[in-house]
Amino acid sequence: MASPRAAAATIDPPRGNLIEVSVSELSASLKRAIEDGFGHVRVRGELGNVKYHSSGHIYLDLKDDRACLAGVVWRSAAPRIKVKLEAGLEVVVTGRITTFPGQSKYQIVIETLEPAGLGALMALVEERKRKLTAEGLFDPARKQLLPLLPDVIGVVTSPTGAVIRDILHRLEDRFPRHVLVWPVRVQGDGSAEQVAAAIHGFNALPQDGPIPRPDVIIVARGGGSLEDLWSFNDEAVVRAAADSMIPLISAIGHETDVTLIDFAADQRAPTPTAAAEMAVPVRADLLAEIDSLARRARTCWLRGMEARRTELRAAARALPSAEGLLAIPRQRLDAASDRLPRALVANAQGHHRAYERIAARLTPAQMQRLVAQRSERLASLATRLNSSVRANANAHATRIANARERIEGLGARSRRAMMQTVEARKLHIARTGQLLTALSYQGVLARGFALVRDAEGRPVQRAAAITAGMGLQIEFGDGRVNAVAEGGDGSPPVGPAATPASKPRQRKPAAASSDAPAKQGSLFGN
Secondary structure, three states: OOOHHHHHHHHOOOOOOOOOOOHHHHHHHHHHHHHHHOOEEEEEEEEEEEEEOOOOOEEEEEEOOOOEEEEEEOOOOHHHOOOOOOOOOEEEEEEEEEEEOOOOEEEEEEEEEEEOOOHHHHHHHHHHHHHHHHHOOOOHHHOOOOOOOOOEEEEEEOOOOHHHHHHHHHHHHHOOOEEEEEEOOOOOOOHHHHHHHHHHHHHHOOOOOOOOOOOEEEEEEOOOOOOOOHHHHOHHHHHHHHHOOOOEEEEEOOOOOOOHHHHHOOEEOOOHHHHHHHHOOOHHHHHHHHHHHHHHHHHHHHHHHHHHHHHHHHHHHHOOOHHHHHHHHHHHHHHHHHHHHHHHHHHHHHHHHHHHHHHHHOOHHHHHHHHHHHHHHHHHHHHHHHHHHHHHHHHHHHHHHHHHHHHHHHHHHHHHHHHHHHHHHHHHHHHHHHHHHHHOHHHHHHOOOOEEEEOOOOEOOOHHHOOOOOEEEEEEOOEEEEEEOOOOOOOOOOOOOOOOOOOOOOOOOHHHOOOOOOOOOOOOOO
């Protein structure tokens, strides 16, 4: 049902006294009214129909469930937007409301844009970035150059994701290298500590240890939201990347994802696949370049050899012939050979005249004077020689006398030492003989014992070894006798001849009997 005002508008006649304006004037008035009424506004909504224009501008729609607002980001403000704008992303924008007369619509000229709900995180990232920048961690002078062809590549990433497969496949396609994977969590609690520990761990590997030390490190993760990539904004991870002595490549998220580790790394890759491309060159390209350089070097060498050969031929043509070089020396030799006989004759005549002049000065009186001078000099030398001979003889005689006295003293000392040594050896031999006599079996025989031997002279130690009729030799202290055994069963003799064994008589001291043998000498010389 139409309202009364709408009904009145339909039945009222047109007002002919209104001022007539053009479309452009009306659009300009509307533009001024909207811009004056709505200066800077902050709007929250969902992105829709995002278009990146070739001119650098970004056109988008900002909408909610009941309305849609067109928006534009001019090329000058586009670099300040750090996230990739996609349809469905909820954002908070700040800008000016204006109109676009060409299409009779209003729009917002966006100056700043940030994801909705992430403003605090982004502010924290910016604050942390300013702090680390002030410390110099993002200074370009700290960044290292990547090696041209690393032998070992260390990768810090999740071992179960698609990132490591993309890196391995890309390395296999370009230039296969040895890859060390340090498995870590790339999001969630504890992921930042694991990533920092992995970077420090690779740097702590010894150069010639059992595990090879990487020549370059790749820290990689797939795309995600700001919360998913938050571990790589952690201060510990950024400091570990800045302190790494091994060149480090960061490959976090997609091309539009920016984390703080990207500023501290030596090289930033937009994707993990691009990181693999940065780490190694294309093997086919290197081989082609080497072949090209080899061909160029050979061509240059051949060209240089040909130039040297041409220069040599030109120099050879400029050189004179051997006949021309030797003609003048030959002529000089012929002239010198013609002058040589005359020069020899003139030289001999000159020497003859010099001889005659010298011979004229040698008179007999001068010769006698020279002889007398030489004789006096020889006599003086003879006198000095005789004096030296006598002095030398006296000195040697004195040395010989001193040596003789010393030798005589040494001879006397050696004779005394020899006599003492001989006496000591005699005494030692006497004591040794006494000891030998005391230990000899002959001393035992002298005390009344006997030694029984068989016919071959071997000692018989047991009665069981004697058989009837066996020839024996019995040695006493004063000689030997031969005997023949009558019984050899080893039993003691039975009969009246057998006498009971008596208790051995105790020996008396040698001093108790006057006819006792002399006391045996001590083995120690006392």
